[in-house]
Amino acid sequence: MNKVTLKELAKVLNMSVSTVSKALNDSHEISDATKKIVKKFAQERNYQPNPLAKYLKLGRSNSIGVILPSIGNPFHSQIIENLHNYASQHNFNLIIMQSKDSEEIETKAIKALLNQGIDGIIISPAHETSNIELLKKIHESTCPVIIFDRINYDLDTYKIGVNNFQSGFNATEELIKGGRKKIVILCGKNIGVTKQRLAGYEEALKRNSIEVNQNYIVYCNYNNSFEEFDNDLKEKIAYLMQDRATAPNAIFGTTDTLTTRVLGILADLEIQVPAELAVIGFANTEIANSLNPALSTIRQPTAEIASLSIEMLIKLIANKKNRSQIDFQEFKLDSSIQLRKSTDLSS
């Protein structure tokens, strides 16, 4: 209700506002004695500086906007958790927005963030060209932008993602090493990330002299409800399995959702994992270990992605000079593989 202000403190203490302000900010031009008195009194009165006034004066709000497709999935919630940790280490706050993979919602999110006076944006864009003009304008004028995860995006800035080609390659090779050659790859939205994982998959096949079977490249529709999605995927797998001669013996899932869902579907279809079908896939969820069978996963280094994103953004925020001069880098981090029962072909 009745907030204590500098002015009030000054009045009661019989000092000027500026003296009080300086004392509280530990200015060297204030005597220790005065500082002590002021600080003690401020504490007594439970004085809290008004952040808005401070930020107005300073021209910064010490908050960072984050836009990602959706908060719900494990990869993103890990990203958020880590962004949080690093941001707060630097005394920055996070304001999170989701785009739901829609350019329109993304536009709103960007505007809402600007409207909130954030100092910078960290974004995984809705798609490869979504809001590109808007982001470009913002980045070049008011507010620096950093891109993560979906880094195939034509904006000249720091980009932080994983080496999707290599990850796809490694996962596929792991299956081949186990003796599986008929490998289905499950793909989500046909965006850069997916394309590169797919390219890695194809390269691994090629290196092992296995021909790419187009029927094994399965795209799944995310826009439907969970049920429709499940039924769609189930149908596709059932169809592939029906002909003994061409039935696959392994599955590689390129997204969290695809990878975890497919296990349930295989159970429903009473397909043995890994005996009939080995399964590996991208997934950052802790649940991988609790699935039955335990799921082999490719894990993205969310902590590193987050720490680099924050670090680079803060660099840009601090460095007010012309951003067009900077030599921006693209970081492609390595993912790691956890092998569990779903690819255990030893027996």
Added chain:
Amino acid sequence: MNKVTLKELAKVLNMSVSTVSKALNDSHEISDATKKIVKKFAQERNYQPNPLAKYLKLGRSNSIGVILPSIGNPFHSQIIENLHNYASQHNFNLIIMQSKDSEEIETKAIKALLNQGIDGIIISPAHETSNIELLKKIHESTCPVIIFDRINYDLDTYKIGVNNFQSGFNATEELIKGGRKKIVILCGKNIGVTKQRLAGYEEALKRNSIEVNQNYIVYCNYNNSFEEFDNDLKEKIAYLMQDRATAPNAIFGTTDTLTTRVLGILADLEIQVPAELAVIGFANTEIANSLNPALSTIRQPTAEIASLSIEMLIKLIANKKNRSQIDFQEFKLDSSIQLRKSTDLSS
């Protein structure tokens, strides 16, 4: 870089700042002609009002702070997602903080939020008395506080949670209906939420003339690493199962983590679900359906919890008058049960 301000617009337009401000805010005291000119020019120059200045003037920041134990788990990320939706409908932003169940971290989070100038707080406290004095002071003076989920907390405000007693009762009865009487209950932190779910469990047993077996009430330690946690739980279950005469035939998990993890552990122990042990538990994850066997769950109504929290908080923010006069309510929402294979005892 160079933000356009009202002052600059006014200068170029040869008008006063106030005219421009009023025109942009559609004040009735400005002629349509002037409004048109001003608005057009503002758009041309891509004028964006400085939110910090505005908020300083208006005394509000239009942002809400949220504190919860951890962002990572499905229940909380659903809560966040929903809070988000409702908040943005009211033009409020969300600033999220996690307490990691630590009072100390929670204290920091609260202070960081105040320091950011938020208009209100929505919190699920670290424990039943954490930061109680601080929150009380804040709530009664500067900034209204709403409590959700862990609502056994001695603060006079709106509280939004689920009917944990009833939920525990229903889950247990479901198992009993299926013919299972030797039911283990897995409990996490011994806080109000857990206690009530346990009380519901005990009441269901009592009503069905089943004696409570203290050995079936299993507490798990969350503070350890995932591995230790798994091993701990595994050991406890293995121990209970070893004596044929007293071995349980059902498990009720009182938290998301416990419920999903236990399936993996049972698979490891090669215990058949539901044949040997039926499993049901609290869980808000979409993955329940992909688990093997598909997991029967008690689902908390995250959308309702979120919408009520936002609604009540905004009410308090708008209503600046003395909060000590308000007749605060406690909302206890119903959870819902999804029965899947892990409790399917029909065969």
Added chain:
DNA sequence: TTGTAGGCGTTATCAG
């Protein structure tokens, strides 16, 4: 209908 002036709470500059 438009303009002037004051203030929101803070920090920064400069003078005393």
Added chain:
DNA sequence: CTGATAACGCCTACAA
């Protein structure tokens, strides 16, 4: 070492 004063960008009485 301390104090007066201006400024950050916006809004809003009140005066013209």
